Amino acid sequence: MSWRHVAHTADVGIEVEARTREELFAEAAEALTALLVAAPDDDGDADADADDGAATEADAAAATAAGGAVGDAGSATAAGGAAGDADAVAPVEVPVRVPPGDDAAMLRDWLAEVLVVFEVDGVVGREFPVAIGPDGLTGAVRGTRFDPARHSRGLEVKAVTYHGLRVEAVPGGWRAAVLLDV
Amino acid sequence: MSTAKRRGVGFERVDDVSWRIPRDESWGMRVDGLVFADAALAADLEGDPSLEQVANVATLPGIRGASLAMPDIHWGYGFPIGGVAATDASLGGVVSPGGVGYDINCGVRLLRTDLRLEDAEPRLRDLMDALFARVPAGVGRSGPFAFDDAELTDLLAGGAQYLRRRGLATDDDVAQCEAGGRIEGARPDLVSERARRRGADQCGTVGSGNHFIEVQVVERVEDRRVAAAFGLEEGCLTVLIHSGSRGLGYQVCDDFLRDFQGVPERYGIELPDRQLACAPIASPEGQAYLGAMRAAANFGFANRQLLAVQVRDTFEAVFERPWPRLGLELVYDVAHNIAKEEEHEVDGERATLLVHRKGATRAFPAGHPELPARYADVGQPVFVPGDMGRASWVLVGGPRSLERSFGSTCHGAGRRLSRHAAVRAARGRDLRGELEERGVIALAHSRKGLAEEQPDAYKDVDAVVDVVHRAGLSTRVARLRPLGVIKG
Numbered sequence: 001m002s003w004r005h006v007a008h009t010a011d012v013g014i015e016v017e018a019r020t021r022e023e024l025f026a027e028a029a030e031a032l033t034a035l036l037v038a039a040p041d042d043d044g045d046a047d048a049d050a051d052d053g054a055a056t057e058a059d060a061a062a063a064t065a066a067g068g069a070v071g072d073a074g075s076a077t078a079a080g081g082a083a084g085d086a087d088a089v090a091p092v093e094v095p096v097r098v099p100p101g102d103d104a105a106m107l108r109d110w111l112a113e114v115l116v117v118f119e120v121d122g123v124v125g126r127e128f129p130v131a132i133g134p135d136g137l138t139g140a141v142r143g144t145r146f147d148p149a150r151h152s153r154g155l156e157v158k159a160v161t162y163h164g165l166r167v168e169a170v171p172g173g174w175r176a177a178v179l180l181d182v
Numbered sequence: 183m184s185t186a187k188r189r190g191v192g193f194e195r196v197d198d199v200s201w202r203i204p205r206d207e208s209w210g211m212r213v214d215g216l217v218f219a220d221a222a223l224a225a226d227l228e229g230d231p232s233l234e235q236v237a238n239v240a241t242l243p244g245i246r247g248a249s250l251a252m253p254d255i256h257w258g259y260g261f262p263i264g265g266v267a268a269t270d271a272s273l274g275g276v277v278s279p280g281g282v283g284y285d286i287n288c289g290v291r292l293l294r295t296d297l298r299l300e301d302a303e304p305r306l307r308d309l310m311d312a313l314f315a316r317v318p319a320g321v322g323r324s325g326p327f328a329f330d331d332a333e334l335t336d337l338l339a340g341g342a343q344y345l346r347r348r349g350l351a352t353d354d355d356v357a358q359c360e361a362g363g364r365i366e367g368a369r370p371d372l373v374s375e376r377a378r379r380r381g382a383d384q385c386g387t388v389g390s391g392n393h394f395i396e397v398q399v400v401e402r403v404e405d406r407r408v409a410a411a412f413g414l415e416e417g418c419l420t421v422l423i424h425s426g427s428r429g430l431g432y433q434v435c436d437d438f439l440r441d442f443q444g445v446p447e448r449y450g451i452e453l454p455d456r457q458l459a460c461a462p463i464a465s466p467e468g469q470a471y472l473g474a475m476r477a478a479a480n481f482g483f484a485n486r487q488l489l490a491v492q493v494r495d496t497f498e499a500v501f502e503r504p505w506p507r508l509g510l511e512l513v514y515d516v517a518h519n520i521a522k523e524e525e526h527e528v529d530g531e532r533a534t535l536l537v538h539r540k541g542a543t544r545a546f547p548a549g550h551p552e553l554p555a556r557y558a559d560v561g562q563p564v565f566v567p568g569d570m571g572r573a574s575w576v577l578v579g580g581p582r583s584l585e586r587s588f589g590s591t592c593h594g595a596g597r598r599l600s601r602h603a604a605v606r607a608a609r610g611r612d613l614r615g616e617l618e619e620r621g622v623i624a625l626a627h628s629r630k631g632l633a634e635e636q637p638d639a640y641k642d643v644d645a646v647v648d649v650v651h652r653a654g655l656s657t658r659v660a661r662l663r664p665l666g667v668i669k670g
Contacts, residue, residue, distance in 0.1 A: 007600035011259065038630075105443060112436055119429060120379045153321035153628075156390040156670070158284040158432040162439065162456035163259030179259055181284050181432075182391060182601070 003031035006177075012155065013164070016176045022130045024167070024174040025107060025139070029114045029128040035180070036115070037124050037146070038154035089144055092123050098137035103167035106137050107176055111160040114141055122146045155182045191237050193217075195224070199653040200586075203237050203249075210454065211240040216248040218587070220649050223253050223641070226598075235262040238454045242267060243462070244275020246528045246535060250587055252542050253649040254596030254641065258283070260457030263541035263597075266590045268526065270535055271463035276451065278460035279442065279471055281538030282521050284435040286475055287482025288393075288426030289360075289517040290565045292576065293490060294413040295420065296509030297501070299399045299665075302419055306397070309500045310623045310666035313395060317492045318387040320627035320670035325386035327488055334382055338370035341480030342487045342515075351487050357554050359515040360544060360562075363483040365522075369473025373430070374437050377478075381430020385481060386488030390631055390670025392594075393425045395493065396567070398574065401663040408578045408659045411560045412513050420662055421510075422574055423489050424567055426519065427482035434478040438471045463536055472521070479520055486515055513576075514563035518543045518593035524552075526588050537588045545579040545591035545656040564656045568595045568643025570635060570669075571620050574662045575647045582654030591656035595643035601634040608633035623666035631670055 001023055006013040014031045018024035094117045098109040110130070117123050118141075125141040132138075158181040166177040191209070194202045196216070201224050203215030215236035219227060227233060232255050239261055240249035246268050255264035260280035269275030302309070318325050329337055337344045342363025345351040356363045388395060398420045403409040414420070427434075442459035445467050446452070451460065461467035490512065494505040501508055521538045528535070537544075546553055548561040557563065561579035568574045572595075583589045599607065613632050617624040626632040650656050 005602070007602035012601065101443075109440060112440070116376055116380070116433070120376055156321040159436045159439075161259040162443075162459070165456060181259060 001027050003027050005031065005035065011161070012180050012182050014178045014180065017173060019173040021103065021132060021174050024176055025110055025130040025132070025137070026128040028107060028111055028176060028178060029125060029141070032111050032114055032157070032160070032180070033118070033125050035155045036118050036153070036157060038152045089147070092143060092145060094121055094123050094141045096137070096139045096141060098139075100134065100136040104165045106132070107167050107178065108160050108162060108165055110137055110139065111178060115157055115160060117141045118146070124151055157182050191233050193224070193227070193233060199649050203233060203240070205240065206237070209237055209241065210452065211237055212242070213240050213245050214248045215240050215251070217251040217255060218649055218653050218655065219253045219255075220645070223645060223649065227255070230257060232257045232262040235260070236265065238458060239265055239267050239281070241454060242269060242276050242278060242458065242460060243451055244269040244271070244273040246270050246273075246533065247588065250590070252590070252592040253646045254541070254592045254594050256596050258540065260455055261538070261540040264592065265538070265540045266542045266587060267538045268528070268535040268588045269463065269538070270533055272533070275463050275536060276460035277463050277468045277471055277521060277536055278458055278538065279435050279438045279475070280457045280459065281540050282435065282475060283519040283540050284432045285426035285519050286431035286435060287479035287517045288519040289482060289486065289515060290422060290424045290567060291486045291490060291515035292513040292563070292565050293421040293423070293493065293510050294513050295418060295497075297419040298417050299419060300417070302501075305500055306665060307623060309397065309496070310625055310668065312496045312500050313397070313493065314625040314668045316496050317395060317489065317668065319389070319393075319395070319668055321390045323387050323670070324383035325488065327386045328383060329385065331378070334378060335370045337385065337484050338373060338477035338480055339368050340364055341483040345484055345487050350491055355487060355490070355512050358512045358556070359483055360517055361522075363487065363515065365476040365479050367473060368476035368480050369470070370477045372470050372474040373434055373477050377430050377433035377437060380433045381428045381481065384428035384430065385485050386492065387428060387485070388425050388489065388668070388670060389428055390628070392635055394570070394667050394669045395424075395489065396422045396570065396574070396667040397665045398422060398662040399665055400660050401573070402661045404658040404660060405578070408560045409576075411557065412563055412576065412659065413509070413511060414513070414576060414660050419665070421493055422565060422567060422662070423486050423493065425485055425489060427478045428485060430481050431478040434474050438474065442467065442471070475521065479517065482517065483515065514557075514565070516543055516563070516565065524589070526584065535588065537590070539590055541593050542590045543593045544589055545577070545583045545587075546589045547579045547581050547583055550579070550589070564591055566592055566594060566643060566647055569637040569640040570624060570664055570667045571617055571622055571637030572664075573643060574664070575643060575658065576660040576662065577647065577650070577656035578659050580650070580654045580656045583656060586653060587655050591650045592646050595640040595646055597639060598641045599639045601639075604636055604639040605630055605633045607638055608636055622664045624669070625667070626669040628670065635669060
């Protein structure tokens with residue numbers, strides 16, 4: 001399982017690979033969240049080692065592990081919950097449902113929901129359980145409220161687009177590409 | 183005539199300032215593509231996927247004239263950024279949310295002042311610090327203006343005109359806006375609850391990405407008569423505000439793009455790209471989108487008005503004079519992501535067309551009935567922000583804009599580097615320091631954001647403006663040099 005961010009002239013893309021379709025969706029949500037919530041230093045160090053024009057999961061993880069300081073004072077504004085209180089670290093789960101459709105449409109709609117859960121409810125997801133069945137997708141964003149003391153806002157993602165949207169079964173698993181408007 | 187082929191899209195020189203993508207029925211194109219560019223910009227476009235996007239837009243039902251692109255064209259999603267498409271409802275023409283973009287009524291407004299640079303310079307740093315402290319900018323920032331649900335509904339219906347009723351805009355502020363700051367036919371009831379929640383507290387905020395507030399000086403006037411009509415004089419300060427409809431607009435577009443999946447098939451429309459999802463203008467789906475889009479557009483006008491209110495408050499505090507005594511008046515406010523119903527002449531006949539402008543600015547010439555009285559004899563002001571290190575331009579709607587581009591022109595310099603490439607190019611550099619050396623105070627909430635928006639990330643705005651000037655789409659009035667910018 002892996003994801004990477006890919007460059008586009010005005011926007012940012014996500015490419016994901018996973019063993020199962022459910023993992024693919026969860027990975028894509030993780031990649032999206034890694035753009036929305038910057039690593040503590042949001043100033044380019046997260047991808048300092050990427051030499052192929054792409055930020056990777058490993059870079060983001062390394063940066064996240066680096067510490068808890070907020071990158072730029074003022075940049076971090078709570079999308080939702082209050083800063084510093086116990087609520088900030090209390091686990092939150094927001095259920096998400098997506099109507100049945102083709103895999104690409106469901107992936108886009110799922111990521112659009114994850115974006116709204118972040119933008120409107122202020123929830124930063126850490127886990128993204130997904131089940132896909134005949135009734136569509138049933139999933140959740142599991143995480144904590146956005147907390148300026150621990151999180152820093154990353155990119156402003158306007159939307160998850162349909163442009164170049166691709167979900168495909170490949171030998172040994174699944175692969176997807178999604179373009180975000182930023 | 184030189185011809186370059188790329189993945190089946192032809193690209194031929196028409197004249198010094200325009201290039202044609204010939205209609206190709208195997209591609210499904212109903213009209214030609216026409217790109218405004220000079221030889222150098224055209225050479226840069228070789229191999230660029232944005233040309234395919236121009237060809238894709240040419241497949242839309244009811245498109246008239248040509249699928250157009252301005253010289254600041256770059257790769258978008260579905261439509262190219264810098265694209266213009268006019269569709270005709272009487273010929274089954276469609277409306278495409280992707281032809282407006284996510285940031286509905288993203289646009290710019292210019293404020294002029296009586297302040298001369300030499301008088302203002304000692305307080306310039308204080309001014310920029312105060313703007314940075316007082317005007318919310320950055321990802322997800324909320325603003326000082328709160329609107330309850332009923333007020334938000336009125337705002338979505340009334341745009342800047344609603345703010346005038348609330349004492350937050352003057353008569354001139356409203357008159358000097360495209361469409362009087364309010365697009366008729368808005369349907370606030372079709373703006374989803376989540377769109378309202380996403381944007382309700384963001385009216386009066388800059389946002390992030392390429393949005394900004396820039397303090398500038400009129401460096402050079404090229405058209406004295408028009409500059410005088412716009413209240414612009416060499417050596418005087420101006421303020422350029424670039425923002426849109428914030429999260430509310432993004433969500434309106436997203437909601438309708440989702441709802442539009444399957445709609446083209448329902449109407450027998452085949453599309454080369456899902457992002458071009460569309461519906462006949464006359465259909466219930468098309469009308470619903472247009473109603474919601476107009477509401478979001480009104481939010482955009484109101485957003486820029488509330489930003490102007492905060493800019494005026496800040497100038498008053500720093501220069502210790504009421505803003506009218508600083509001459510801090512609105513020159514004009516113009517949208518560059520919008521679809522508008524307009525009367526045009528095409529193929530020798532008058533037609534009501536829906537003009538999609540996706541990263542393109544309306545540029546009506548003198549005498550057009552939609553212009554405010556003040557500009558009836560000179561033409562519509564057009565503002566073309568360049569990068570933060572170089573310059574921005576004030577243009578005026580040109581004599582040939584109606585015949586050549588449905589009254590449209592460029593909207594910016596156009597990106598040259600991806601955001602990621604720009605961040606890489608900024609690594610190890612002190613961008614703020616570099617900008618200070620160029621005489622620009624740059625204050626950004628995110629250093630990465632500053633890196634993404636650095637001057638090198640953009641094409642040379644002078645080259646872009648030169649093309650639209652020579653093409654007669656909009657002509658040069660004044661060049662503005664940045665002094666300070668606040669960004670997300």
